[in-house]
Structures are given as structure tokens and as C-alpha cells.
Amino acid sequence: MITTTGLTKVYRSRGREVTALDGVDLHVREGEVYGVIGQSGAGKSSLIRCVNLLERPTSGTVTVDGQDLTALAGRGPRAGRELRRARSRIGMVFQHFNLLSTRTVQDNVELPLEILGTSGKERSRKALELLDLVGLADKAKAYPAQLSGGQKQRVGIARALAGDPKVLLSDEATSALDPETTRSILGLLRDLNRQLGLTVLLITHEMDVVKSICDSAALMEKGRIVESGTVGDLLATPGSELASALFPVGGEASGDDRTVVDVTFHGDSATQPVISQLSRTYNIDISILGAAIDTVGGLQVGRMRIELPGRYEDNVVPIGFLREQGLQIDVVDRKEPVLVKEGAK
Amino acid sequence: MTWSEMQPLLEAAGTETLVMVGWSSLITVVGGLPLGVLLVLTGKGGLLQNTVVNKVIGQVVNIGRSMPFIILMVALMGFTRWVTGTTIGSEAAIVPLAIGGIPFFARLVETAVREVDHGLVEAVQAMGGNTWTIVRKVLVPEALPSLIASTTTTVIALIGYSAMAGTVGGGGLGDLALRYGYQRFQTDLMWVTVAVLAVVISLIQFAGDYAARALHHRGARSGPGPKLRLLRAEEPAAADVGKVA
Numbered sequence: 001m002i003t004t005t006g007l008t009k010v011y012r013s014r015g016r017e018v019t020a021l022d023g024v025d026l027h028v029r030e031g032e033v034y035g036v037i038g039q040s041g042a043g044k045s046s047l048i049r050c051v052n053l054l055e056r057p058t059s060g061t062v063t064v065d066g067q068d069l070t071a072l073a074g075r076g077p078r079a080g081r082e083l084r085r086a087r088s089r090i091g092m093v094f095q096h097f098n099l100l101s102t103r104t105v106q107d108n109v110e111l112p113l114e115i116l117g118t119s120g121k122e123r124s125r126k127a128l129e130l131l132d133l134v135g136l137a138d139k140a141k142a143y144p145a146q147l148s149g150g151q152k153q154r155v156g157i158a159r160a161l162a163g164d165p166k167v168l169l170s171d172e173a174t175s176a177l178d179p180e181t182t183r184s185i186l187g188l189l190r191d192l193n194r195q196l197g198l199t200v201l202l203i204t205h206e207m208d209v210v211k212s213i214c215d216s217a218a219l220m221e222k223g224r225i226v227e228s229g230t231v232g233d234l235l236a237t238p239g240s241e242l243a244s245a246l247f248p249v250g251g252e253a254s255g256d257d258r259t260v261v262d263v264t265f266h267g268d269s270a271t272q273p274v275i276s277q278l279s280r281t282y283n284i285d286i287s288i289l290g291a292a293i294d295t296v297g298g299l300q301v302g303r304m305r306i307e308l309p310g311r312y313e314d315n316v317v318p319i320g321f322l323r324e325q326g327l328q329i330d331v332v333d334r335k336e337p338v339l340v341k342e343g344a345k
Numbered sequence: 346m347t348w349s350e351m352q353p354l355l356e357a358a359g360t361e362t363l364v365m366v367g368w369s370s371l372i373t374v375v376g377g378l379p380l381g382v383l384l385v386l387t388g389k390g391g392l393l394q395n396t397v398v399n400k401v402i403g404q405v406v407n408i409g410r411s412m413p414f415i416i417l418m419v420a421l422m423g424f425t426r427w428v429t430g431t432t433i434g435s436e437a438a439i440v441p442l443a444i445g446g447i448p449f450f451a452r453l454v455e456t457a458v459r460e461v462d463h464g465l466v467e468a469v470q471a472m473g474g475n476t477w478t479i480v481r482k483v484l485v486p487e488a489l490p491s492l493i494a495s496t497t498t499t500v501i502a503l504i505g506y507s508a509m510a511g512t513v514g515g516g517g518l519g520d521l522a523l524r525y526g527y528q529r530f531q532t533d534l535m536w537v538t539v540a541v542l543a544v545v546i547s548l549i550q551f552a553g554d555y556a557a558r559a560l561h562h563r564g565a566r567s568g569p570g571p572k573l574r575l576l577r578a579e580e581p582a583a584a585d586v587g588k589v590a
Contacts (some may be wrong), residue, residue, distance in 0.1 A: 050473055079470065088473030098468035102486045102560070109484065112472040155347070163472065 091160030251289025381454025495554025
């Protein structure tokens with residue numbers, strides 16, 4: 001649904017060049033919720049703004065719903081008619097909502113329809129229908145200043161849906177909201193994704209967002225996508241930074257001559273009593289440092305961090321045994337990998 | 346001088362001021378608003394970024410603003426004659442008043458429009474809106490409270506300028522005060538005129554403030570509504586009038 005190939009964006013200011021995007025290939029399938037996560041400055045904001053060409057990519061192409069937007073854009077800095085028409089079919093929601101303060105909620109939702117040239121009667125019918133969809137039917141005549149943050153974002157979402165888009169871009173839509181409101185907005189996005197078959201591309205710095213609604217995710221660092229795939233695949237990828245950040249299991253080794261192993265269960269392997277088998281087969285004592293079961297991207301996943309006596313070299317055989325059981329095994333280095341962590345701004 | 350003597354003089358002068366300031370304000374707003382918006386649009390990072398156009402307009406505005414009004418009036422005589430067919434009287438004064446007011450207002454508009462959150466512009470761009478749509482539906486409506494305050498300031502400045510219209514026979518309250526107070530030493534009429542001007546300016550300021558606040562507070566959570574505050578000092582206008590005069 002959304003494909004970018006070799007997308008680069010270089011900002012030039014006072015002779016200095018800053019590469020925000022460095023060859024990004026992104027592929028978002030129709031009907032999925034795709035999350036791009038990364039620290040601030042990783043280029044995710046540039047990426048999402050390049051998708052509807054609010055930001056002109058320096059090179060590379062952007063295709064949305066089979067339409068090559070970079071070809072529509074032309075050369076000048078201004079958006080031509082074709083590009084504007086394409087944009088009207090791509091919804092966008094913003095971190096700071098960007099609602100017009102001088103318009104009522106209903107008039108804000110009607111704005112995209114005014115741009116599309118919809119008649120007055122049809123506009124208000126559609127706006128009220130969308131407000132109903134986002135649960136704000138009673139606030140149609142209110143002004144944005146009278147609404148809470150979560151309500152404002154609901155208006156933002158209703159507005160983004162006014163042009164019947166197939167794609168919704170979400171630029172840190174929940175980053176200015178408290179955790180509870182974040183959950184309700186994410187729930188709304190999820191519902192819209194299911195009910196309307198809406199493809200959602202969202203960028204965020206909060207792992208919880210990816211965890212709760214994304215089907216696929218990509219990790220961005222320094223303008224590049226370093227990992228991407230469906231959440232299920234990522235969890236099954238040994239050493240995946242995203243997977244361990246999505247589903248962290250804590251616990252430090254108790255001494256130098258210990259080996260720490262992360263065991264990930266999914267599907268059938270979760271029902272096997274592997275740990276006691278391991279203990280009996282090799283006659284070793286196993287400490288469990290941490291364990292959790294969670295639902296990530298709609299999948300039940302279990303993860304356990306265990307500690308085996310002896311160095312890694314002494315434990316090659318038991319680890320091989322675990323691998324044979326169809327479990328995903330990650331041997332944890334003494335130095336912890338740097339997880340994607342960034343406090344809410 | 347008795348009140349019955351003053352009254353007809355004040356009425357005539359008041360009408361002249363009203364005509365001069367009314368028309369020139371209208372022309373100033375009509376001319377200055379697009380100019381100010383254009384300054385923002387063509388400015389750095391603007392939607393129609395164009396350094397050459399921006400510099401040219403900016404310079405024209407600067408020259409217009411640096412010209413003392415009384416000199417502007419003389420310098421524009423040829424143009425005034427071409428437009429109105431005469432260089433004397435209230436009608437003739439409207440032309441230099443408007444031309445003096447346009448750059449003044451344009452700068453105020455520029456500042457007001459620049460204050461509009463760029464995120465709103467971006468949101469409308471993302472909806473597929475073109476530049477004209479953004480000007481019409483975002484920049485002007487969102488800047489409206491400031492624009493109204495700017496208009497108030499401009500109208501008051503124009504009342505100040507209009508005192509000099511007497512030089513070209515334009516009449517008006519300022520001219521009345523000058524003639525009777527300075528040339529005939531009838532200071533009583535001068536003070537009455539000044540009082541009338543003070544009341545008129547206060548009323549304009551009050552109306553402008555009220556309108557701006559009514560728009561600005563629209564929808565605010567606990568907006569008590571515009572507060573009534575008479576006689577609010579409007580420093581920028583006063584300073585400007587002083588400088589230009």
C-alpha cells in the first residue's frame with residue numbers, strides 16, 4: 001500500500017548537510033498497522049512527512065496505493081493539482097492535533113470536505129457521521145479549546161478520515177497524551193483499521209504503541225531502517241533488538257562464570273516442559289532470572305531468562321538441546337545490548 | 346467661545362475626520378492585508394518563498410513607513426491629482442492617508458500572520474489544500490483577533506495623521522484644534538477638540554479590543570468574555586504617530 005524505495009532526505013543549512021533519511025526502503029501492506037519506532041533524530045518524522053510529500057525527498061520514490069507520488073510532485077517546491085488530489089486521499093494525524101481554534105469541531109472535520117468541494121449538506125452529514133464514529137457526536141458545536149487532549153486527537157482522526165482515505169499517517173499521534181488516553185486513541189485506530197480496512201502507518205518513540213496495535217514494525221536509527229518485519233517474525237528473529245525491546249525480560253547474571261540465555265516460546269513449544277527436561281538430562285541447576293507471558297501484536301509469546309552454571313563454552317550442549325526443542329534461544333552477552341528506550345517527552 | 350459657537354465647527358470637522366479616516370482605513374485594510382500576507386508567503390520558509398519579491402515589497406514598505414506623513418502628502422500631490430482630480434480638501438487627503446497607512450498596516454499584518462502555528466498550515470497541506478485555501482481558511486481566520494487589534498492601531502494612527510490633512514485643506518478635528526488653538530489662541534476650542542478626539546480614540550480602541558477578545562476567547566474553557574476596560578493606553582500607535590508627525 002505504501003512503498004518507499006531508496007528514500008533519502010538531506011537538509012542543507014548554512015553549508016552544512018544533515019542526512020535525515022539515508023536510503024529507506026519501506027513496505028507497508030494493505031490493511032496493516034505499521035509502526036516505525038526510533039529515537040528522536042532517527043529520521044522517522046522526516047520519513048512520514050515524505051510519504052505525503054510534505055517534505056520533498058532528496059531522492060528515491062514514494063508509492064501510495066499504486067500511485068507514484070514523487071512523479072506527481074513535479075519539480076517546483078509547490079504541490080501541483082495532482083499531488084494535492086492524491087494527498088486528499090491520505091489522512092494524517094499530528095502530535096499536536098493542529099485543529100483550527102476559530103472553527104467548531106464540526107467545522108474542523110468539514111474542512112477537508114470544503115477543500116474537496118463537497119456540498120454543504122453533504123459536508124455536515126459526513127462530519128456528524130465521522131464524529132459519531134470517533135465518539136464525539138455531542139461535541140460537534142464545541143471549540144477545540146473546550147476539549148481535552150484525547151478528544152482533540154479524536155477530532156483530528158475524524159478530520160483525517162473525512163476524505164475517505166485508504167491510508168492514515170500518524171505522526172506521534174499519542175505522544176502528547178497521557179497513558180490512559182493513549183490507550184483509548186490506539187484502540188480507536190485499531191478499530192478503524194479493522195472496520196474500514198484502513199492502512200495505518202504510524203511513527204512513535206513509545207514501544208508500547210508498537211506492542212499494542214502494530215502488525216509490523218521497523219526500527220530506525222540514523223536515517224536507516226535497521227530492522228523490520230511483522231511483529232511475529234521479529235520476535236522469532238534471534239538477536240532482534242526490536243524483539244527484546246518489545247518484550248524485555250530483566251535479570252542480571254549472578255556471577256562471572258554463568259551463562260545467561262533468553263528462551264522465547266511461541267506456538268506449540270510453549271507447552272513443552274523443556275526446563276525440567278534440560279535440568280534432568282544434563283543434571284544441571286538452572287536459575288530463572290525472569291519470565292513473562294505477553295500478547296504482542298496479537299500473538300501469545302512467552303519469554304524466560306535463565307542462568308546456567310559455567311561459561312558459554314561449557315554450555316554449548318545444553319543450549320543445543322534447547323534449540324532442538326524448537327525454542328528460540330538468545331545467549332545474552334555480558335554487555336547488555338542497548339535497547340530502544342526513550343522516555344516520553 | 347460658547348458651546349453653540351463651537352458646535353457647528355466641531356460637527357463639520359468631525360464629519361471631515363470621519364470621511365477621511367473612514368475611507369483611508371478601508372483602503373488601508375484592503376491594500377495592506379494582501380501585502381502583509383504576501384510578505385509572509387514570500388518570506389523565508391513561506392509557501393511562496395521568493396527572496397526577490399519579498400525584498401522588493403519589504404523595501405517599498407520600509408520606504409513608505411519611513412516617510413514623514415506631511416512630506417508624503419506633498420510628494421504624492423501629482424498622484425493625488427490624478428486619482429481625485431484635486432490636491433485640496435478631504436477627498437484629496439484620503440489618498441496620502443491611505444498610502445501612508447498601507448505599509449504601516451502591512452507590517453502589522455505580517456507579524457500577526459506569522460504568529461499562526463505552522464502545524465495548521467501543514468495540516469491543510471496534508472488535506473490537499475492549495476496556497477489560496479491556506480490563506481483563506483487558515484492564515485487569515487486564525488490571525489483574525491490580532492488582525493482586528495492591528496486594524497484598531499492603524500485607524501488610530503490614521504486619526505493622528507489626519508491632523509496634518511489641514512495643510513492641504515482637508516479639515517478635520519486635528520486641523521480645527523491647530524487653527525483655533527495655535528493660530529488664533531482660542532485654546533478653549535482646542536481643548537474641547539482634543540477631548541473629542543480622546544473620546545473618539547478611546548471608543549475605537551474599546552470596540553477593537555472588545556471584538557478581538559470576543560474572537561480570541563471564543564470557545565475558551567472558562568472564558569469570562571471580554572472584560573470592559575476603557576482607556577487602555579495603546580503605546581505602539583502613539584509612538585508611531587509621534588515619530589511620523
